[in-house]
Amino acid sequence: MRSAAEHLAQVLALVAPPEPRVVPLAEALGEVAALDVRATVALPPFDNSSMDGYAVRAADVAVATESAPVGLAVAGESAAGHPWSGTVGPGQAARIMTGAPMPAGADTVVPQERVAATAGTVLVDAPAPEGQFVRRQGEDARPGDLVVRAGTMLGPRHLAAAASSGVDRLMVTRAPRVAYLVTGDELVAPGGSLAPGQIFDSNAVYLGAALRALGAEPVDLGSVGDRPEDVVAAVVRAVEAGADLVVTTGGASVGAHDPVKAGLAPAGVTFLDVAIQPGKPQGLGRVGGIPVVCLPGNPVAVAVCVEVFVGPAVRVMRGVPEPAWEPRRALEAWRCPPGREQVMPVVIAADGVRPATAGGSGSHLAASLAAADGLARVRAEADEVAVGDIVAVRRFTA
Template identity: 75%
Template sequence: MRSAAEHLAQVLALVREPEFEAVPLGVALGRVLGDDVRAAGAIPPFDNSAMDGYAVRVADVSVASEAAPIGLEVVGESAAGHPYADTLGPGTAVRIMTGAPVPAGADAVIPQELVAATATSVLVDAPAAPGAHIRRRGEDAAPGSVVVPAGVELRPRHLAAAASCGVAQVLVTRRPRVAFLVTGDELVAPGGTLGPGQIFESNAMYLAAALASLGAEPVDLGTVGDRGEDVLAAVSGASADLVVTTGGASVGDHDPVKEGLAPAGVSFLTVAIQPGKPQGLGRVGGVPVVCLPGNPVAVAACVEVFVAPAVRAMLGLPEPAWEPTRAVEGWRCPPGREQVMPVVFVEGGVRPATSGGSGSHLVARLAVADGLARVRADADAVAAGDIVAVRRFTV
């Protein structure tokens, strides 16, 4: 039996390295940046005012006081996009708006609420400190400095920063195409009518949403019954960077995934994890294939532990950490297998999301879980107060 860590290493060895493409900045939200965004010039590109007020020469108002205010002639205006073109001379001031360029010769801005002004003059009753209320050129970013580093998953704030550099397009990692195939004669699409021995199909819905939330491009290969040749036909025709199948990967008499894909190059084995023990891994026609059990909780656990890291590897994203967290309730563990337990975060730590343990059939209770706890294979129980590795769901 292969350990979960060994199996993950084998999964990661199958998938490709990140690939890159240039996309317009306007459609880059959620993409992973493949190269640093650098400031082509200084940001801001010129000294500008932090306040509405008056641009002055410090020397002109150095002795101003309430008892002896100094009057300055207002010789013009500097507004955003419309700078004052001349050099400020002695005894003069320029009306200035927030964000507008500071005129040459001025070395301070006095806020408008601190002066008495008319259309042609301003009365100043206190000295101004050099540089007061002036945002300096390059204060935000110097030319050539990194504004958004490679590897960032682009959020609105990153796009705004890139736009401030004048960037129109960015290099991002290509979204991996991840195809998924659901198998089983017992499956009925949601909204249908259940016959004897049938259940509603949920894995396709989960996989489509999970893969999209991971940043992959989901490709639905549909649902096939318990015929190995149908499984092989669906997987062989997939145009994808990775194929994920669910169901039919165990050692029963009706395991179509194993029947169809084992002769094509997929190895079927047991992994020391619960839920998710029977799995398959290999290539079909050069495309990596990961075969998961069919029970929905096992699918969700194995996506978090095996499939999500593969997608993140193809996107160039790091793996989120599992954090040590206290268990506030105890539970039993399967001997010899690492347990992946759905948990709920509560005051003081975590507890199991269901009284039924980590059973792979408990899909309705999966909705109340916040994340997963991982318990090492040599533990047969978790006691209240024990520390376990926990991570909130990443999909």
């Protein structure tokens, strides 16, 4: 039996990021940067004022006091987008606005509320140290400096940083196309009528929503019942349609009616047991060169396997980091299956976690899954979790 860590490594070895694409900034919100974004210019591109006031020479006002203010002749004005081309000489000042370039000769700014202005003259009643209220060229970033790191999901602030750096288009990862297929003659679409032995299909709804939440482009292959030839035909359609990954649910165990295993094993998919509970029977391989991940059919097992295996694969294809599993204290005791890593749906509180339902990690508890905030992982060597034990916990990512 393969460990969950070994199986994850095999899953990740199968997938690769799709070819990136270039988009204008206006279309980049929510995308993932495929390359580092670097400044093309210095930020700010020139020395400028952070206040409305007067650009002066610090030496001219070094002896200014309330009782003996220094008078300076106003020689010009520098406004944002309209710099003054003159030079501030000894005994002179230039009116300056916030964001306006510092004129030549001036080395400090006196805010307008600290001066008395008359026609053509300004009185300064205190020294202004050199560099006061001056934003220096390149103090935010220099040409070539890293502005947005590859793998960043682009929000408004990242787009603004790129724009201020002179970048108008970004290389972003393409959302991977993940096709999904559910199997089982017992499945009925929600809203239909159940015949004896039938259940409503929750896996298709879950997978479509989960893949979208993970940032993938979901492709619904539908439900094909228990016919191996229909499974193969659906996967071939996904391959021909350019899917980057195919995920199937159900029919992957050792039962008499396991159509996924019967159809895809001859096509190159290996079926095996993974030491995880829920989620033991799984398959992994390629069909037509496209990675195929085969999951069990029970709804909780599907949710667990998406969090533990499919989610990491999608994040590798998108180029985004894997969220961490964090240590939390168990607030209740529970039993664990021997020899398999347990992944337990849990309620997460400030002081620890507890199982979301009395049924624990039963793979069939689809309705009860909604009560959980996330999952707790318990090592395969443990046969129980005692109150106070530390378990690895993560909130649902899909």
